[in-house]
Amino acid sequence: MKLEKKKTNPAQFVRQVRQEIFKVTWPEKKDTFISAGIVIILILLFSLFFLLVDQIWSFSIKKVIQIGAGL
Helix, strand or coil, X not given: CCCCCCCCCHHHHHHHHHXXXXXXXXXXXXXXXXXXXXXXXXXXXXXXXXXXXHHHHHHHHHHHHHHHHCC
């Protein structure tokens, strides 16, 4: 079961790409800015969350080491 690949010349390929680009529904500028804003806010929230979790773990591990060392 061998599939034969159909050769496409470069000019025809460019025409096909242009046809497909016109079929794409591009987002509005407002939608793009809203999506970018949401991404930035989520990145900041997750960064703060992981900073807090990291600080809690760091403090906890230091206390366990201090208790284990008898300090």
